[in-house]
Amino acid sequence: MANPKGRKVRMMQGNEACAEGALRAGLKFFAGYPITPSSEIAECLALKLPRRGGKFIQMEDEIAAMAAILGASLMGAKSMTATSGPGFSLKQENLGYATIAEIPCVVVNVQRGGPSTGLPTQAAQGDLMQARWGTHGDHPAIVLSASGVLEAFMQTVRAFNLSERFRTPVILLLDEIIGHINEKVVLPEEEEIEVLNRRRPTVPPEEYLPYAAAEDGVPPMANFGEGYRYHVTGLMHDETGFPTTIPEKVDHALRRINSKVDNHVEEIIEVNRFELEDARVAVVAYGATARSAKRAVTDAREKGLKVGLLRPLVLWPFPKEEILALAKDVSHIIVPELNLGQFAHEVEWAVCGKTEVVKLNRVDGEPIRPAQILDVIEKVS
Amino acid sequence: MFNYEKYLRMNRFPHIWCTGCGIGVVLKALLRAIDSLKLSKDEVVMVSGIGCSSRATGYVDFNTLHTTHGRAIAFATGVKMAKPEMTVIVVSGDGDATAIGGNHYIHAARRNIDMTVILFNNHIYGMTGGQYSPTTPQGRFASTAPYGNLEAPFNTSGLAEAAGASFVARTTAYQVAQMERFMKQGIQKKGFSLIEVRTPCPVAYGRRNRLGSPVDMFKALKEGSLTKAQAEKMKPEELEGKIITGVLVDVEKPEYIDEYDKLIERVGKAVSG
Incomplete structure (x- = not known):
């Protein structure tokens, strides 16, 4: 076919x-x-x-x-x-x-x-x-x-x-x-489809420092067996790859590995927006729950309710700026999820009281149905 | 005089091992074995877990991978499968390989994947302060066996043999020439090889069990060792507490990655989809 x-x-x-x-x-x-x-x-x-x-x-x-x-x-x-x-x-x-x-x-x-x-x-x-x-x-x-x-x-x-x-x-x-x-x-x-590959060292083996980062915090990576003999360890290590307990080096290494994500949040974050332009109420949902949420938003729109869906495709790093921006435009953010409110907790932290966060949770092994979300939309609209 | 410096990262010394420890003796034998096989340093990947002997990877100039506790063989499995042309050597202690890593130890032997495991068996967790391990003999004292160890020890070589290793040899840190020979044979063997080396830990084990000086402990290894041929002529009760040295297993059997490559050859020709 x-x-x-x-x-x-x-x-x-x-x-x-x-x-x-x-x-x-x-x-x-x-x-x-x-x-x-x-x-x-x-x-x-x-x-x-x-x-x-x-x-x-x-x-x-x-x-x-x-x-x-x-x-x-x-x-x-x-x-x-x-x-x-x-x-x-x-x-x-x-x-x-x-x-x-x-x-x-x-x-x-x-x-x-x-x-x-x-x-x-x-x-x-x-x-x-x-x-x-x-x-x-x-x-x-x-x-x-x-x-x-x-x-x-x-x-x-x-x-x-x-x-x-x-x-x-x-x-x-x-x-x-x-x-x-x-x-x-x-x-x-x-x-x-764009396929990315790890950045490789441009220096000869004798000059290679396996954990010396480029400007973006990411060190070029030599694969084992290609002439760059080096040491890999789970111990805290310096740029050479060998263990260290020197406070400045430890501090630098730990902050650097975290900075790889922290400094590139915009590059990593991805959200999908549905019917949010004029929305007064927003649903924030991910995974399977977002399917029910989309149905609920579509049904609510048919009823004339101004509601939209923000669907994060990246859960961590958390899309704080996107949620905060949304909070400025809506009276309520509904967060349906199949747990006791793990993502909602982060949403509450992000909106900082600027809008009301409504949790909708299910932990009985069953999916959240569109009608359940629609119910909440109608209640808060 | 053998040039050890060719294989050592001299700027990483002094090492962490205690005076009288057998690890250095075993590591030197391993370097001589590698040298005698004329392997290039680039083609050797040495993988270790956590513990005193596992720190060896930091001091040798190969591709070295110091992993998590017990998992060296599992990491090494990925290493070998991704680049079969590499010579993969795992250095591990008795706690690392046969307690927390026991599952990987038996399953790598069962698969008969081509790697050589050097098991530094000193009957104790040295690095963490002398707790009893799966190879601590019954009755011996340890920091966590203050009244004597109640548990029966593993026969670690027997374990590898039963699991399917194609080469198993046991030796001691005293028998340096034999140790080097077994290591060489193990590395050359296509399949899973285990070289168990009984080695002294005078500080965390010997002291608590009144086994004397490091020299006394090396002497005990010498005097407590029997060849496999000698042992075969003795009664089981006479073998109590003795170390049976020698090549215990040396068989030819299909090696896992060879078999996988044949599979790729076979199904690779099928229409992909």
Whole structure:
């Protein structure tokens, strides 16, 4: 089947689109561990990676999968793992390692109900804060979201690009609904996708300082085995890569890795605006919940209510300026989410009392329905 | 005299190890083994976890990866799969490899992925102050076993053998020539190789168990060692507390990445989609 432009139209699942996006971004290595509801990503890549000369491995546990992708990325192979809540918890220590050792990688968390084993087959959005603060110590975080199958594809590509650009792990926070939904998609052509690769050193090996940053705070990265012999450690290190406890050097290193994100918020942040031009009430929603929110806004518009939707595609760094700007124009910001108010908490902090934040939360394993959101819109309009 | 400086990052010295520690002896044997194989420094990736022996990666001039506690073998799996042409050597302690990293240890052996693990077995967590490890003998004292260790120790070589390693050898820090030979054989072996080296920790282990000076501890390694051939002639009760040295396993079996490359060859020809 082909659309008018002659492109292939396919029915695709969110998890499959994520795997396809990774391949399009240049994935060469995937290590995973079976876990619902993310396993289709591993299954798809077990099938497709070797056909393209890449490698897939099912490791002995979640921790090993996270470790293996870091080893592979250090050798120059674009790497990814995919998991869900309990597995995401297990990956946290090595996520911190990726952050301090500045090893690019993508970690997909297809969220399910928690805590603990929770609701393995049902959607939730309860890992928002874990995605930001799960590993110990002060660290930067880039966390992306998607609300549909094509978007899961596009956001996976972007996750790789941001990871390579900033030499930091990037988390793609999906949920069970987006992971398992099937939609009609037309994937973009090769040339329509921008693929970024890590910046390489321009100096000879004897002059290479593996953690000496360029002006933007990101150090050029030499892959192991290409003549640049250096040391990689999870200990705090200076520009040479070797451990240090000298206070000024420690302070500089920790602030620099955080600055890579803090100084590029505008470059990283992405929001989608729907019917917001004249809105007096706004809904802020992400992931699967944003689908219900869009329906609710459309229905409310039909009833003549001036309401719009702000949909962050990047959850961390938090789109503070965008939320603040919105707060100036609306009387209420409604934040529906499948947790007890994790994103709403940040929205409240951002709006600083300038508008009323209304939480709409569901933690019973069921999705938030458009009618529930419409109800709240009608109440506050 | 062997030129160790060729392989050492001299500006990183002095090292962190205590006087009388066996780690330096083992590391020197490893450098001689690497040298004898004429490997270029660029093609060696040395991976370690956390602990005293894992600090070795900081002092040697290879591609060096000092990872998280217990995870060296899991990182090394990614390293080797991404660039199979590299020689991957893991240096790890008994706590790192067989307690927190025990799962990776047995599964890498089971897969028979081509890497060489040098297990510095000193029966104790040295860096953290002498807590008992999975290889601390029963009855020995440790900072967390003030009344004597209740737990039975792992036979770490036996563990690797049972899990499927294609090369397993045990030696001691006293037997420097044998140690170097086993390391060389292990690196040359296509598959998962384990070289277990019994090595003294006079400060965190020996002192608490009244094992004497470092020299006494090296002597005990010598006197407590038997060759595999000698051991085969002895009764199990006579082998109690003895260290059986030698090549314990040396078999040919399919190596994981070789098999994966064959898979790529096979399915790569299929229509991609």
